[in-house]
Amino acid sequence: MRRGLSVFNVTSIALGLAFLYLPILILVIYSFNASRLVTVWGGWSTRWYVSLLGNEAMLEAAWISLRIAFLTACAATVLGTLAALALVRAGRFRGRLLFSGLVYAPLVMPEVITGLALLLLFVAIEIERGFWTVTIAHTTLTMCFVTVIVQARLLGFDRSLEEAAMDLGCPPLRTFITVTLPLIAPAIAAGWVLAFMLSLDDLVVANFVTGPGATTLPIRIYSEVRLGVKPEINAICTIIIGVVAAGIIVASLLTKFAGAKPAPIGGQI
């Protein structure tokens, strides 16, 4: 089974990675460009990172985005976990299939439609658009991702663990807190990180439902790019890439940990 990589494999991996990461790599390199012109290389420099620190509008947008992402992740995690529990644990209640379909729909729904629908809703019920409408919209958008992750963990959960806890005198609610929650916690944490990341980089939905004083970072970047790409944009994008990459690594480590099942009974160590 242990074979070295063939030439074919090495080539496909190299091509695949180049296809995925060459544009990003170019962006990262150009963020360290000393030249004012984006497409002309003027030597290495970190001046655009320094000038970014003086860009009040960009920093303000970043701060708004982080706050929205944090609140979104918390709300989506609670709602998504509850939905996952209902889907896995409530047995066959009436409309279960419909419910699971409804929970998963936002996964495949075009964001333009989600954004438009939410905008219509907010206009109809006359909520002032801004920070909170973006947070609500992002919660709607990301909740289903949390549900998918937590549900997978719950499906692989050995119910006899909960029965054992109750058998040993632990009431149902305490069983949930002391046995169930610690065991699905990695999946919940992974869901939180994913929701945070999705909220942080959403442009389409936020564009629909945002209002005055609630310009998120992607919206700010997009509007500046329309007036021409400044090297500062490359710098902020590089920072975002760093944050997202860190988040993805954390989430996948959590998921891997969540997937680590106890060794099979009777198995040899």
Add this chain to the structure above:
Amino acid sequence: MNGRGNRPDNSARTRGPFAPWTDPDALPLVRFEAVSKHFAGVTAVDALTLDIYPGEFFALLGPSGCGKTTLLRMLAGFQTPDAGRVLLDGTDITDVAAHRRPVNMMFQSYALFPHLTVAGNVAFGLKQDGLPKDEIAARMAEMLRLLRLEGLETRKPHQLSGGQRQRVALARALVKHPRVLLLDEPLAALDKKLRGETQFELMRLKERLGLTFVIVTHDQEEAMTVANRIGVMNHGRLIQVATPSEIYEQPNSRWVADFIGDVNLIEGRIVKADAAGTTIASASVGTLRTAAVADARPGDAVAVALRPEKIRIARDMPVGDVNRVEGEVWEIGYLGDFSIYKVRLGDAFVINTAAANVTRLIERPVGIGDRVWLTWAADAGVVLTQ
């Protein structure tokens, strides 16, 4: 709270065999009263009544899907009967939640908490009772010593061997001194040798702690080894409840005889029945003599259950035995301690016989194709009417 008051009171009795089920004054510890349970139209347990006495090691034995696990789970409180009552010490516990019942269960999967250490697992139940710390520590230490788990306190379940995990699961359930310990296929995941050792360890633990054990198993050898009494179940009903030797030597039906061990079932009709014995005519073996049967009447269709090891096999025509028949050795299974001889009588009927290999001969005196005589005593066969 679950003291040791359920220790069988042997001192009051003369030192006879332990058999409270024969004592009309004995009070059962557990009583199932006409309990039924249905799952989506399938009857898992069917109006079943059963008494289990203090100090018993009771085995529920049956093929998969016979309802034995459902019965155990109703005692644990994980399932509520659709009809009937479950009593513990004379108190109706049918509607008592699982976490309030003084019974503990050892799960087939062991269900050890993977996020807790061995110590955390064993102490879990004691912590639920809010016992003081030093008492928890003392009882845990005692139980870890009893199950030879000392030094493993800080290990997580995935760092243990299969046998160690099994003992942690046992310790976790036993440390609460349950009124009844429920064992759901407790040894199914162990290899054969470890399983055999653990069976005897279970019996020793039960005696030492003076508890009552109820085990669910599909392994008849396991049930015969550990249990004082066995309840043989099929289709949600108890077919026979008796001691292991009664189940084996006096099965009450063709089904039990066939389910427990190997058996030759010889169908026939009673020709003559009196106090001296019963004569049965069969198409396959000819005329058979068996011991007297209480309610046998000539003309009844019966089956004679004959265990392979009760039949002697010889090359020369024997004298003196009541039943004998000639046949041809068709197949031989060499098991080491025993050999199984399949002997063909006439064209179709095959009788299994088992003979202990008492000599160390590599070549056995009886080989395939040999003409042999099979003989058995009148009391070797059991006459079954059901």
